Amino acid sequence: MxxxxxxxxxxxxxxxxxxxxxxxxxxxxxxxxxxxxxxxxxxxxxxxxxxxxxxxxxxxxxxxxxxxxxxxxxxxxxxxxxxxxxxxxxxxxxxxxxxxxxxxxxxxxxxxTEKDKERWLKPLLAGEIRSCFAMTEPAVASSDATNIESSIVRDGDHYVINGRKWYTTNATDPRCKICIFMGKTDPDNPDRHKQQSMILVPMDTPGIEVKRPLPVFGFYGVPDRASEVVFTNVRVPKENMLLGEGRGFEIAQGRLGPGRIHHCMRLIGLAERTLEKMCRRVRSRVAFGKPVSEQTVTQERIAEARIMIEQARLLTLNAAYAMDTVGNKVAKAEIAMIKVAVPNMACQIIDWAIQAHGGGGTSNDFGLTQAYATARLLRLADGPDEVHRNQIARLELKKYSNA
Missing domain, CATH: 1.10.540.10 (Acyl-CoA dehydrogenase/oxidase, N-terminal domain)
Structure with missing residues (x-):
């Protein structure tokens, strides 16, 4: 191994x-x-x-x-x-x-801060409360996070927050007590990556309205509790600013690297489970005089699924090793590659499994529709395929900048 x-x-x-x-x-x-x-x-x-x-x-x-x-x-x-x-x-x-x-x-x-850790990290680690992360916005193409329009404005010893966010996972959960909010503190800064900041916002602060849950392919609450949230003149103490003004992108990169690889690790497990369901199904069904498992198209798909899972796992382990040895920033190409490869792999295998299950595969009885919703949303969450592909291509072309 x-x-x-x-x-x-x-x-x-x-x-x-x-x-x-x-x-x-x-x-x-x-x-x-x-x-x-x-x-x-x-x-x-x-x-x-x-x-x-x-x-x-x-x-x-x-x-x-x-x-x-x-x-x-x-x-x-x-x-x-x-x-x-x-x-x-x-x-x-x-x-x-x-x-x-x-x-x-x-x-x-x-x-x-130590105060933040005592108030929020400790109960999160104990599983007593939950949290949300408010970054994506409905009014702009949030695949380019510099487009974010929400504002965080200093007012004496407080910051005043305004903005409309969506796909804010967990916001509808009654245990959700703290939000990490990303918005602009310096919208005129010529460096577009230093305009944004992240700040801690308790969910019981006046001015926060969780407008609605957002379904993912018709599922509410599974695979996650995507939500739309409006922040109107929400005031929080200046001490709630994380790391300092203008450092939102710095925090985001530190946060999203592990998040992206965790999504990929979980998707590999979901793909394995799906392949297992597919194999059991085709061995138990007969069509046109022989088990579906003996149809060559089925065998080809099973073989391709096994190859794709193994490729994705090795790519993900390689990214994990790079993150451990050279750090998330240096490992950005490896992280970007798995974020493209693994959700696409899972989508294809789940689609084949749905096909193998026949009409039943489109129901909720076999967990395949829920699995597909997860895999498909992860081609968008934490950055869409296109953004990661562009980054991979730029890093590749950079190798030949002096050619």
Whole structure:
């Protein structure tokens, strides 16, 4: 194996897989039912019931590197564990390893004051509250984050915040208590990447209105609680500014690198689970006198799926290794490559699995429509394919700038 697992990771993976078998897979049907019946404004009881069990087994905050709060795993060590969690929509939050809380916790760990950590990081690490990240806006093409129009204006000992955000994950969750908000503090700065800042905004601050949940392919609350939020003259203390004015992009790059690779790790697990469903399905169905598994088109798709998953996993492990050894900034090409390759891989394999399941594949009975919604949205979340491809191409062309 190119990237062998340490004994510590092997043991954690064994425990994690056992927990998935005992508690996650048997409760998936209940999870989807609660999400549908209760909707995105409510807490799903099954999640809260399972979280103490995961914590008791030491399967908690595994994502957080270099910290006494987590397992102290590197990105490379976390990869196979995150992949296991990605096999089910229910799993990540149960282990306190779900977005956007993971990214927000890392921001608070790196850039928050001791007061911030006590007030927000501590309950987030305990799984007692949730958080949201307000960056994308409906009025501009947010694939270019310098387009962001929301304002953060200094007024004495406070900042006044105004803006309309959407796809703000978690905002409808009643446990969502803190928002990391990105807006412009210096819109006239000639350096467009120093116009933005990030600031902590408690969700009970006057002037915040969670307008509506946003469905992802018709799903509310699964795979996430995407929301539209309006901020009108929201006042927060100046101490809530993270790192300093004009440093929003700096924080974003530190936050989005791990977030992007975690998404890819989970998607590899989802693709593995989907391929497993596909293989079981085609072995159990007969068409035109022989099992569907013996149809050559089916075998070709299964073979291609296995190749694509292995390629994606190696590319992701390579990116994790680069992040651990040379840092997120230097590893930006590797991160960009997986952010393009892995969601596209997952979309294709899930599409083949839907086809193999026939009409039933388009229902919610097999978890394939939910899986496709996840994979397809991740071709947009944390930067669309086009942005990452452009970055990869620029980095490649730069090698020949003196040719």
């Amino acid at each position: 190119l990237y062998p697992m340490s004994p510590k990771v092997v043991e954690l993976k064994r425990k994690l897989e056992g927990f998935m078998d005992r508690h996650i897979y048997p409760n998936e049907e209940r999870f989807y039912r609660e999400a549908e019946e209760l909707g995105p404004w409510k807490v799903y009881p099954v999640v809260e019931e399972l979280k103490p069990l995961a914590r008791a087994e030491g399967l908690w905050n595994l994502f957080l590197p270099d910290s006494h709060h987590g397992a102290g795993l590197t990105n490379l060590e976390y990869a196979p564990l995150c992949e296991v969690m990605g096999r089910s929509h229910l799993a990540p939050e149960v282990f306190n390893c779900s977005a956007p809380d993971t990214g927000n916790m890392e921001v608070l760990e790196r850039y928050g």
